[in-house]
Amino acid sequence: SQTIHQWPATLVQPVGSPLSLECTVEGTSNPNLYWYRQAAGRGLQLLFYSVGIGQISSEVPQNLSASRPQDRQFILSSKKLLLSDSGFYLCAWSNGGAQVAIYFGEGSWLTVV
Amino acid sequence: GIQVEQSPPDLILQEGANSTLRCNFSDSVNNLQWFHQNPWGQLINLFYIPSGTKQNGRLSATTVATERYSLLYISSSQTTDSGVYFCAVGANFGNEKLTFGTGTRLTIIP
Numbered sequence: 001s002q003t004i005h006q007w008p009a010t011l012v013q014p015v016g017s018p019l020s021l022e023c024t025v026e027g028t029s030n031p032n033l034y035w036y037r038q039a040a041g042r043g044l045q046l047l048f049y050s051v052g053i054g055q056i057s058s059e060v061p062q063n064l065s066a067s068r069p070q071d072r073q074f075i076l077s078s079k080k081l082l083l084s085d086s087g088f089y090l091c092a093w094s095n096g097g098a099q100v101a102i103y104f105g106e107g108s109w110l111t112v113v
Numbered sequence: 114g115i116q117v118e119q120s121p122p123d124l125i126l127q128e129g130a131n132s133t134l135r136c137n138f139s140d141s142v143n144n145l146q147w148f149h150q151n152p153w154g155q156l157i158n159l160f161y162i163p164s165g166t167k168q169n170g171r172l173s174a175t176t177v178a179t180e181r182y183s184l185l186y187i188s189s190s191q192t193t194d195s196g197v198y199f200c201a202v203g204a205n206f207g208n209e210k211l212t213f214g215t216g217t218r219l220t221i222i223p
Contacts, residue, residue, distance in 0.1 A: 032207070043215050044199070049208075094208045097206075099161070099163070100208070102208040104157075104158070106154070107155065107156070
């Protein structure tokens with residue numbers, strides 16, 4: 001069966017420091033991969049998605065970036081964190097194609113201080 | 114883009130009660146999914162249901178695409194059902210442009 005893991009689970013970072021969140025999927029090949037952010041409140045906002053290695057689509061302009069160095073690895077990065085980057089970050093995957101469900105990782109809590 | 118509205122925003126029920134959560138959307142969709150976010154933040158996919166009815170144990174969901182709404186039914190609620198329930202919709206068949214509602218926070222009291 002397929003599994004998705006992301007880490008670290010929690011981190012506290014000072015303003016201006018770099019960020020790297022990592023996500024890996026097991027048990028499938030060529031998945032679509034996604035990074036979402038859930039800020040204070042409830043809504044989930046799509047940040048990036050990828051349909052293949054090196055293919056990244058950005059949904060929201062910001063100081064974050066994403067990379068997909070391997071088929072089942074998705075990384076969310078920042079060179080300099082802002083206070084507004086605090087939130088709950090969720091990685092997700094789905095099979096390519098139509099009419100398929102999306103599945104989320106455990107999430108990473110980021111607090112920028 | 115598509116607007117998604119969930120109701121009620123908050124719901125408090127006694128254990129054993131039944132509940133109905135609603136998701137209204139503003140345009141035609143080809144993708145609709147329901148999720149449960151537990152108190153630890155884990156987001157679990159409950160149903161992929163752009164149309165029709167599905168059941169999984171005590172949970173069932175119905176989407177009436179022509180009338181632009183979906184309902185999630187929870188029967189015989191348990192404390193583990195507590196959390197936030199989200200619906201997410203998309204005009205495309207894929208997951209690239211899902212729009213999430215703001216959720217219904219369900220609290221089940223023992």
